[in-house]
Amino acid sequence: MNEHHHIISYKKLTAIWLALLALTALTVAITRVELGGYKVLGALVIACAKAGLVIAVFMHMKYEGRLLRWLLFLALLTLAIFIGLTFFDVLYR
């Protein structure tokens, strides 16, 4: 039954962890300097990058089949649409 697994080495996991810490430091750094609206954008982009790393490696998504990836995309898209459509109200009121 083991053929399902792609075993991820400790080394690789540690490397990802270091990258996540570095990104955390980066977010803190860019939100300390005055960038106006960009810092919101920057912080979110970095958060997405971190989320991407966690999902891809820690959660093994990189090694899953296409189905799961599509479904994850579907779930995220749904959330984005819920938020997006609400803004048709919020922005134009």
Place this chain on the structure above:
Amino acid sequence: MNQLPFISTTAAVDPVFMFLFGACLVLLLGITVTMVIFVLRYHRSRAPHPTSQAEGNLWLEIVWIVLPTLLVLGMFWYGWKEYLVLRTVPTGALPVTATARMWSWEFRYANGKSSPKLYVPVGKPVRVELISTDVIHGFFLPAFRVKRDVVPGMSNYAWFVATKPGSYDLFCSQYCGTQHSAMVTTVEALPEAQFAAWLNEDKRGTAAARPDGRKLATEKGCLGCHSLDGSPGVGPTFKGLFAGQVTVVKGGKTVTLTADEAFLTESIRQPAATIVEGFPPIMPGNPDMPDEQVTALIEFIKSVK
């Protein structure tokens, strides 16, 4: 009938109804008749075996995707276009402020006059500013096809024009509690001159005439919650209230007070400050009520023994 420089809300909306109902009726009849014919014609007694095993037909499918799409887009567009009429107030509209509270309406005019019924001049558009002091209500004029929710903390509006004199229903359409269905009043459309006379007759609240407490209690909706005969309601009964003892929750502590004038005044102006034990904190406040009205209400409460 329509000599106005703008179209009335009724005249804007009704054709949309006609079009939609017409289209729906045609579709419904078409489907029903086809179904009935098929059922009769291909009933097992007449058709013991199916004579077709067709699993689909691409062209038919395309036709009945494309045609409904076009129809439906037309419906959308027409409905949206006329909706804009409801949202665009003609210039020079008469401003009125409608205040909704549990469970009564109050209409206030530019000159300070206020009234529990909405008086409007015939032929002149009216813009109603919608204000709620507590929960969401709905401002609904079926005769004018107008409806807008009255949301606390939000400035909504509606407009309409009465083309004929008369009395029209005004409902609260958004569910707002026990007496939701009693939150009903009327629009009184008067000929222009008559309306002007009404508007400028002595203004209640500013004129010398002392307000009538019982009438006020009815108009302000007090009696929707407070009974006069001791029976329980949404709020405590007025009967025997004055000078009696009341247990209230004040700032988180339970205390017993005497219902004197100061207490009644506070209860009317800022009911949230002291909540009578056993009742929900739902009474709308009246911070801007003129002093003489408060006095009149208190006099009235005193009289209910």
Place this chain on the structure above:
Amino acid sequence: MTTHPHKDYAGAKLGMWLFLFTELLLFGGMFLLYSVYFKRYPQEFAAGGRQLDWIMGTVNTVILLTSSLCAAMAVTAVQRDELRRAVALIGGTILCAAGFMVIKYVEWSAKIGHGIYPGSEHLKSGPPGESVFFSLYFITTGIHGLHVLIGGALLAWIALKIKGGEVNAGNDILLENGALYWHLVDLIWIFIFPLYYLIL
């Protein structure tokens, strides 16, 4: 109970992911509210964010990332049949969870001590946006904290199963799913952190 001839490994994983989607949307509702109110009260949100302790937030982020690393490593360990090490790594995760909760507790009590909590008099008298910010903060981090507790308990239970030999290299789906749940908790925090602590 019905006995299954064979375990459906991929099915179990699919089921877990589907469940994670529902969690994602649950928090999604809070993020929706956040985005709307942030749009409406940018100043008040910035002011509110400045009142949160970004150092504690950062420390908590590091702690959660580390806990996630431990959880991911535990999966690797079990798959390599290094069961002892797996249990130890799960222990690390739970330790981090505890540390996270302690810091959260300190933060919350500091705020509550200052009279800042949903429905407090302080917030009622302050600017409207501030009350909204802190209510969102408490509810979001509260629900998140609840997930940390559930995730910690789940992993502890799985550690017992590893010790008992029920979860091993040949049958590790339980641990994989437990770890997935834990990563989700981390994932949510990755967004909570900049949105509440940093954007100021």
Place this chain on the structure above:
Amino acid sequence: MDSNVQKVTAQPSCFWNDTGKSGLTSWIFSTDHKRIGLLYFYATFGFFLTGVLLGLLLRVELMAPGRTIVGPQTYNALFTVHGVVMIFLFIIPGIPGAFGNMVMPIQVGARDVSFPRLNLLSWWLYITGAIIILTSLFSGGGAPDTGWTFYVPFSSRTGTNVSLAVFGVFIVGFSSILTGVNFVTTIHRLRAEGMTWGRLPLFTWSLYATAWVQILATPILAITLVLIMTERLLGAGLFDPARGGDPIMYQHLFWIYSHPAVYIMILPAMGIVSDIIPVFSRKPIFGYKMIAFSSIAIAAAGSLVWGHHMFTSGMSDTAVMVFSFLTFVVAIPSAIKVFNWVSTLYRGSISLEAPMLFALSFILLFSIGGLSGLILGSAATDVHVHDTHFVVGHFHYVMFGGTGFAIFAAMHYWLPKFYGRRYAEKPAVVAWALMFTGFNVLYFTMQVLGMKGMPRRYYDYLPEFATLNLVATVGSWILAAGLVIMLVNLFRGLWWGAPFEGNPWGGATLEWSIPTPPPTENFVEEPTVTHGPYDFTGIGR
């Protein structure tokens, strides 16, 4: 109930006489999908009868203006509880929980669902939630009086027991989520050899689409309900305008779930109808692919239209435009389905037995309801009919006339399969005729009332609405009479009626290929599927 069916269920492996265990515990702790399905069936149907009784009381109160039998506060509690019970305890769990559980695993050729114990947990969560909801009626400040929509700020202020009721709904929501997770996994993973996506019965397809809505939309309801509780219990003020909150945001969150929820209600019903019509016409369904696709399309597009409940709320006009447009988009896949069903009849060999009568009346009643939905979807007309009895008429047409009638069809179609006995045909047809008539008298009248301007949730009304309200009330009695006849006939038949063995309807989906009632393990050996679900060649009748 075991002993009564013993005679018919002689074969030892029949699921009614499961291994060894007996009595109630063999049911409420069973992980067998058929037993769980029946548990769901009886529970949801029990709540349906509760809700129906409340609906009847609503009508009696509205029979004449003024007080008829209850006071305003009681009336408000009545329609709230009627709505909550009908929506959350009957119609949403109804088809997936009951018939989905009973039939779907067999239809895909599986032994059970993917997570049988989770399935049992779903049922228990459902029952727990239901008990909490019912407790809320008799404790605290009394039965909730907010309407099933729980709009703030009213729901955060009223003194009635809203918090507990909301908590109950929250639990029920979890049950719905778990069912969704279970079904998607089952359909992906447990299809038998040869059961390709193109051979899935349309009922299973519709459950698949429904399950996705359950998974992606229900969590939003969960968080919304949590927020009501924090408003009430903590005074969080997230929707309180005095504290910077926005009541309209509550409505967004509520409808983000609750509009897709109406497709949780209708999609499986459409699936039932798509399965029944070909069987009773002895002809393959017309446009299988389009029907399967339109289920997905309805689920997808239906998730984007929630704002149409808020046209008058003060939402921006741009949003009104967007949501009105998207609402009309949903009508297209619905139209595809209706046209395909009708075409299936063409040149078939139609037998008008009870399941078919209910299925065909579904098409009509759903069409009336759906077309009246278009009037609501168009911005200009919705302003007039919003929050009137026109809306009440609309949703009873789609929910009762649509889903309700589909459930009745399913009861006549599938329950005999699981009991091995059947109802009598004549009374079933009489009951159907009465219900169909009463239904239209009741709800069409309501739509007329709404057009004339009678607002909904009105305990009392002006005299001008009196006659029509009386007519509607009489309609509810005709409907009630039909319902009683149907129930008596159906359940009498299931326990004492004529035997129902083999494949009397001549169905081609897998559930008809196994013994009646089904054995515990469904299939003796894993089936290999070689033909489509509506391929009737070689199936005798």
